[in-house]
Amino acid sequence: MKLWSQYFIPTLKESPADAEIVSHKLLLRAGLVRKLSGGLYTYLPLGLRSLQKITQLCREEMDAAGAIELWMPHLHPAEFWQAGPRWAAAREIMYRADNAGDGRRAPREPEFVLGPTHEEIITPLVKTEITSYRDLPKNFYQIGTKFRNEIRPRYGLMRAREFVMKDAYSFDVDDEAAIRSYLAMKAAYARFFARCGLKTISVEADTGVMGGSFSHEFMVPAEVGDDVVVYCEESGYAANREKASSGLVPADLVDAAPAGALEEFPTPGVVTIAALAAPPFGVAAGLQFKTLLYMGDGKLFAVIVRGGDELEEAKLGALGFTLWRPATPEEIEPVMGAKPGSLGAVRGTIRNPDALAGVFADNAVRLIGNGVTGANRDGFHLRNVNVARDLAITRFGDFRRVREGEQCPKSGHPLKIRRAIEVGHVFKLGTKYSEKFGAVYTDAQKQSRLMIMGCYGIGISRSLQAVIEQCHDADGVVWPWNVAPFQVLIVLLDPQMPEAAELGRKLAAAAEAAGADVLVDDRAERPGVKFKDADLIGLPLRITIGGRGLKEGVIEMKWRTEKDVAKVPLAEAEERVRSAVAAARQAANV
RNA sequence: CGGGGUGUAGCUUAGCCUGGUAGAGCGCUACGUUCGGGACGUAGAGGUCGUCAGUUCGAAUCUGACCACCCCGACCA
The missing domain is CATH 3.90.960.10 (YbaK/aminoacyl-tRNA synthetase-associated domain)
Structure with missing residues (x-):
């Protein structure tokens, strides 16, 4: 339990001028983050709590899917990247971290880079540590900071230079096993995003610089998304526009006969x-x-x-x-x-x-x-x-960009298009990295074979903002239960009344015992200020204790998602809080 | 990197065109009155006007360079 007066939640009435989209404004206004510089943000206590909740959910789903957590350096000797298959393509997004502290000028070629992702680090590790089919499959993951020299950081955490990402790397004996790993990750992603309260769609995607044979992206539909998704409601076909095709050209097309000379x-x-x-x-x-x-x-x-x-x-x-x-x-x-x-x-x-x-x-x-x-x-x-x-x-x-209304390649129905935020990406990599780094194992026939790899990313900090983008109203954030920094806010309208403070402590204890994190607003502020802040920071369940209600013998319970306020007799208060928390927890994790 | 725009108090901003002692609202401090949906009064604190150079008797204001940030495009979790 935290007391607001002793915590740090700097809310703002107005949003700073450089915030453009609603989730970015709310990140700032609700006191979740502050900008240090373009694409670089400090997580304030409230924002950090949400980030940690998301991190933990991710960890749970990764562990449940059989992935193994480890931790790799984020400062990479450049030679690992030089030895990999995409040095030329990747170096322009990597920050150099040269050992120039001795006063010499930085060398032409980087000595160190800050890791934008970790294929070049995990593959050499697995190459030396895993040599037998008996030790496969393996799927290693970490949750940590990534650095990318984004050409244009924007929208707060949405596209940052430094961000939190979960990255996982699977190693399998053959294609069939690799596809099993891939599908297991895809299923884990769907569970993870659902538990975050995010509605996502998974789409076929381009593999880009990462390389590999196929991939899916998890998208949060949003007007402010940087990606464009093409989909068909009839067949369920869904693809990133970079990858999408349409049924415009029939497979049995016969070329037209020439009608005249050039x-x-x-x-x-x-x-x-x-x-x-x-x-x-x-x-x-x-x-x-x-x-x-x-x-x-x-x-x-x-x-x-x-x-x-x-x-x-x-x-x-x-x-x-x-x-x-x-x-x-x-x-x-x-x-x-x-x-x-x-x-x-x-x-x-x-x-x-x-x-x-x-x-x-x-x-x-x-x-x-x-x-x-x-x-x-x-x-x-x-x-x-x-x-x-x-x-x-x-x-x-297929080199053309699909347009809205063209036929779905599966059903022939008109394709639709909408913008979306990419929050997760699963790749079947194949042998691009294992080949380059010599990640081989010995099979049962004593033959040396290349490991088949997959890699799987989740933008943790981006997901945080995507939740806000998807879950808010005119008054502020409307946190889903599992990612709310606290789940219960107890508002003491008259914090100086001993019986109000005492009741607040009792109800906080009841809510905590039922599994909720509790914030108590004990500030000496006017009620209007407290209610406005309560809506702005958007905790799921608000419990109001005021002198007026105490005279009537009631407290009030209100869900952030609902308009109605329930008056609860004091005698039932503890039990009602307990059951409300229990019900909300269950609903959030089905 | 290309195109557009903006830099004035912690935040939102006026003033700049037409050079002459830098203003407001929010927030902050103190006191008083208030007290169930961002109260009111009184008194205060808080500014290298992005940086540097130039023009000028005098620059927030005019000129130039630089820097930072924002928006539109290519990149990505």
Whole structure:
């Protein structure tokens, strides 16, 4: 039991100007966190308590799923990362922590980095410690601080430079076992988020820099989310937009027959899809080929999508490049023979085709018959372009961004789109890391085999904010029972009355005995201030003890989620508090 | 990193255009009156006006550079 007057809950009437979204404002107003600097936050006592509750729930679910907790350093010698498979891609998000305290200038290459995640640390450990199939499977996890040089920290804890994350790493003897580990984690995640009071959906996701064969993300639907989820209510299909596909292109599509010969025509100054769609040309965007040039690991390549479609850059990961970015006009022109706006991939028009690492086309491009594309000559386009006859395509694939309303790939119903916050991510990694670090074991046939890995993250601090984003009203936070910093708030309207203070102690003891954490507001404040603060910090159960009620022989009980106040006779008070706490605990952990 | 914006008391901000002793509300301190949904009065404390340089008799105000923060885009738990 804590007394408010002796605790530290600095609530604010107004929110600081740099808080944009409601959960960020409430984090500050309810006295949960304070900003040190961009993306760096101090957890005040109340915020820390919630964070610890979430941490504990996570630990319980991980342990129940058979994962084993350990603790790894957060300062990593850079050589571990240099030896890993993603040094080039990961170093730009890593903070350097160089040993420059001797007054020398920092070396060009980092000596130490602050860990953004721990595959490069756990895999060498497992390599040396686990050598037999008898010791597998294993799943190690830790809950600790991660450091990422976020390009743009924002929204409070939502995207921070330093944040709390649970990361787990599984090691299995074969694919089948690895999938079992993966599914066990996925199920544990669902239980964890449910116990946090978070409504999440799990979606198919892109594996990104992490690499690996497949993955799911746990998403909290929210208008302020950085991610976009594509889903179908009919079939249950749900995917991150980076990964989502639609049933737009039929599997049995037959390419249209060419209707005429290729023909070049002048299009002075026309460098956009829209300009070519407008008079006098009037070429529908859907009949244009949009040819985009990218630089992948130092090599130029082309991607073609329909004029009206958008390239989904994340899908370029399927091409096998480690890093890629849009090419610059200076890189494009010598190879293609024209500037962006007049590019195309028709055979024979590319100035230096050998300099291209490939021409990749989105499947939907095949829907175009007799289309228009750039002639690789500034100010000219080609018409009557047909995919099979005229374009030199290295490979077709799914590269376009899905749009709302397109058919679900499973059910054919219209797809819906909404924004969401990613709070958890499970990856089946495969052998990307075990291969690089030589994490092998000896099987029953005395054969040396690579371990199959998975990795599993939960944004603990982000989840904290996601709870607030999902659970609040106009007056403040509405904490779910399990993650509330305290579950019961006893408001003493007249703290100087000895009988009120005594009753408060009794009820606090009763609530604690039933398994709740109790905060007692004993401040010498006016009732209005106390009620406003009570709503703002949002503890689930409020018990009000006031002189007026004591004269009537009652106290009041009110749930933060409800409007009604229940008057409870003093004689029943302890028992009612006990049963309310017991009921709430049970409801929160089904 | 690109584009836009903002820096004045712990918080929210006015003043800046048109240079001349830095203002308010909240919060804080003291006293009094209040006391069931952010009370009222009186008296106070609290400011390198982001930093540095320049223009000027004089700069919060004009100019330049830098820094920090916020918003929009690419990254991610």
